[in-house]
Amino acid sequence: MNPWPHKDLVSIRQLTRDQFDYLLQTARSFKEILSRPIKKVPSLRGKTVVNLFVEPSTRTRLSFELAATRLSADVLNLDSDTSSFKKGESLLDTARNLQSMGADIIILRHNAAGSADFLARRLPAHIINAGDGAHEHPTQAILDVFTIRERLGSLENKRVLIVGDILHSRVARSNIYALKLYGADITLVGPPTLVPRVFESLGVRVAHELDAHLPTADVIYLLRIQHERQRATYFPGVNDYVYLYGLTPARLGLCKPTAIIMHPGPMNRGVEIHSDIADSPQSTILEQVNNGLAVRMAVLYALAAGTAQMAFPTA
Amino acid sequence: MKKLIKILQGRIIDPSRGLDQIGDLYILEDRIIDPNTLDAAERYEIEEIPAGGKIVAPGLIDIHVHLREPGQTAKETIATGALAAAVGGYTTIVAMPNTQPVVDHPSVVSWVRQRAAETACVNVLPSACLSQGAEGERLAPMASLKAAGVVAFTDDGRCIQNNELMRRAMEYAAMLGVPVMDHCQDYSLTQGAVMHEGEWSVRLGLRGWPSIAEEIIVARNILLCEMTGARVHCQHLSSAGSVRLIREARARGLPISAEVTPHHLSFTDAELRDYDTLYKVNPPLRTGEDRLALLEGVIDGTISILASDHAPHCGYEKEVEFDLAPFGMINLETQLAVYIQLFIESGRLSWLQLLDKLTTQPAALLGLKNKGTLADGADADVTIIDPHVDWEATDETFRSKSRNTPFLNRKFRGRAIRTIVAGKTVWDEGRG
Numbered sequence: 001m002n003p004w005p006h007k008d009l010v011s012i013r014q015l016t017r018d019q020f021d022y023l024l025q026t027a028r029s030f031k032e033i034l035s036r037p038i039k040k041v042p043s044l045r046g047k048t049v050v051n052l053f054v055e056p057s058t059r060t061r062l063s064f065e066l067a068a069t070r071l072s073a074d075v076l077n078l079d080s081d082t083s084s085f086k087k088g089e090s091l092l093d094t095a096r097n098l099q100s101m102g103a104d105i106i107i108l109r110h111n112a113a114g115s116a117d118f119l120a121r122r123l124p125a126h127i128i129n130a131g132d133g134a135h136e137h138p139t140q141a142i143l144d145v146f147t148i149r150e151r152l153g154s155l156e157n158k159r160v161l162i163v164g165d166i167l168h169s170r171v172a173r174s175n176i177y178a179l180k181l182y183g184a185d186i187t188l189v190g191p192p193t194l195v196p197r198v199f200e201s202l203g204v205r206v207a208h209e210l211d212a213h214l215p216t217a218d219v220i221y222l223l224r225i226q227h228e229r230q231r232a233t234y235f236p237g238v239n240d241y242v243y244l245y246g247l248t249p250a251r252l253g254l255c256k257p258t259a260i261i262m263h264p265g266p267m268n269r270g271v272e273i274h275s276d277i278a279d280s281p282q283s284t285i286l287e288q289v290n291n292g293l294a295v296r297m298a299v300l301y302a303l304a305a306g307t308a309q310m311a312f313p314t315a
Numbered sequence: 316m317k318k319l320i321k322i323l324q325g326r327i328i329d330p331s332r333g334l335d336q337i338g339d340l341y342i343l344e345d346r347i348i349d350p351n352t353l354d355a356a357e358r359y360e361i362e363e364i365p366a367g368g369k370i371v372a373p374g375l376i377d378i379h380v381h382l383r384e385p386g387q388t389a390k391e392t393i394a395t396g397a398l399a400a401a402v403g404g405y406t407t408i409v410a411m412p413n414t415q416p417v418v419d420h421p422s423v424v425s426w427v428r429q430r431a432a433e434t435a436c437v438n439v440l441p442s443a444c445l446s447q448g449a450e451g452e453r454l455a456p457m458a459s460l461k462a463a464g465v466v467a468f469t470d471d472g473r474c475i476q477n478n479e480l481m482r483r484a485m486e487y488a489a490m491l492g493v494p495v496m497d498h499c500q501d502y503s504l505t506q507g508a509v510m511h512e513g514e515w516s517v518r519l520g521l522r523g524w525p526s527i528a529e530e531i532i533v534a535r536n537i538l539l540c541e542m543t544g545a546r547v548h549c550q551h552l553s554s555a556g557s558v559r560l561i562r563e564a565r566a567r568g569l570p571i572s573a574e575v576t577p578h579h580l581s582f583t584d585a586e587l588r589d590y591d592t593l594y595k596v597n598p599p600l601r602t603g604e605d606r607l608a609l610l611e612g613v614i615d616g617t618i619s620i621l622a623s624d625h626a627p628h629c630g631y632e633k634e635v636e637f638d639l640a641p642f643g644m645i646n647l648e649t650q651l652a653v654y655i656q657l658f659i660e661s662g663r664l665s666w667l668q669l670l671d672k673l674t675t676q677p678a679a680l681l682g683l684k685n686k687g688t689l690a691d692g693a694d695a696d697v698t699i700i701d702p703h704v705d706w707e708a709t710d711e712t713f714r715s716k717s718r719n720t721p722f723l724n725r726k727f728r729g730r731a732i733r734t735i736v737a738g739k740t741v742w743d744e745g746r747g
Contacts, residue, residue, distance in 0.1 A: 090635055112636035113520035114590030121589075133638070135520030170520060201514040 067296035141174035164223030325366030330671035331688035374406025374696030386415025397435035404731025406696035421463035499532035526554035555608030597642035627717030652727035
């Protein structure tokens, strides 16, 4: 059976456990290559990859750009300042133009949920969702699972806390789907304005009090408080948030010494995470960034190269 | 020579008189006539329409239609919207005032009426804004607008948030004897919202629109209705809570009414699972429980009027990211078939009960004395329905300029086969 049957990657929900395993395994091989003196392979030579970032995101764009470059693809970058958008051209028309210019893979970052799905249904090019509104951010979830498994081995029955603004978080949604695929036990923590009860319909627990859940957690996944996405009505203020949900040294004292602290970045030091904890050995934040490169290479490889048509670089 | 139409041996259903019987219906010129009053000595130009096995009903009335003219004629015009209405079996439609410009001045009313007289094949009755510019800040010139011929006041699509202004608008409307129709939406609860707030909005990551945003305004309107005595009509209910509030208010005898659309009766928010913008409507599609409550509200008479909220949009406008797509779908041509499926085929309503909500009740709300009835002397607006014909809503069957409907390519049983307005056939299924 073809380990990668999809044209696109728009959602973690489209993946089976086998397909996810395949991506993780491919990412492991690429991670090894990235440790070599010459980090480049010819897997995507002759392919054109377009970073279409309608919503700005420096680190995700750079990660995808570097991943595509390492695979020897030609890379184009378009962002929201690009004139076509400023002139009012629609997303679909812009993407169709890119398709006509020979884009093989379009990596889309957009502030509208469903936008990657929208393009995937209309264009023959491969579409990678690099974050669509509050919907999904699949490569982030894949790199997070990759990182957790490197640190903790299996995810089966591991207790994962996801803390913060779940309502507006595509990272949280993709992680919920991915972690459940691997048998993790998930609790979402935050105020009811940002973590409404209805999230229980995704098969997770919802809690509004952090301290009670810290002692049993294996993974504490902190989300960035996104000031730009919120209105004042969602919480009274940053100090109030830190008081209730900020991961402080005192709160870290409640945690297992083996627990790992994760964050998708960029983080607000002193808000969702104390600065010392961000730099502590329990933190995986920079590992996540590093693994992100290998995971994005794996996704690009799976989509564009398939498995049968080309020689895969042996690890 | 006067024209006499004989519609023969149809099942005549006239809810205004509780009538459901096989018989002949006579039309002389533009009026329904008792054949016993015909002058035996006079010669007529006679047209006979055999109607055996068909339903002969008063012309259907839709009180909630967007015709987009003036201003957005790429989506629809008064002419195409009227033809779409005729194809759907409707002889009278109420045009919403949120055109460009909006209908907030007698001169715009006059323009719409003249345009309708020149181009529309069905009766197009204009409504006008409650507030100037539909901006919810100052009252529109309501008396002048009534004098210019509007049948209702509404800021449709732009719910008045200022309760004091709404109170004064209702006081004025009550004095003028014109109903107020309200799109019930509290904007403070719906900023940026694009779909029902619930499990699916959480899954899809789309901004949720809670039911209470509608219910708060329905409750306000009930209180203001009680205070002012105005005839108040809540448009396109979407939630179980709204149905409960209206039910209680009507039980107390308040002159408040409500409508529901074909799509809120047919679909739930689960339809949005693939981000299909055809299902993006305002108010949003809600849960299965809400849908059942709306059906129950129609069956028990709480919701006394069925209306389309026909909202045409160009294809390219809906072919965008979900957040950016406009709200609304077209319904004029398919709604009767949807109602037949939901209420007649399921046995939930009799034909008499269903047609009551499509003829008598809307006529009563608007104060139309000679429409919505087949009584002698009434306007000769008649819809002949074949309840057994199987048909498919294809691109070719639509006369609207737009195709933004998930009912496209659906198969139905039952439709209007002939639509007669003021004694003239404006749609004949057999002749296309």
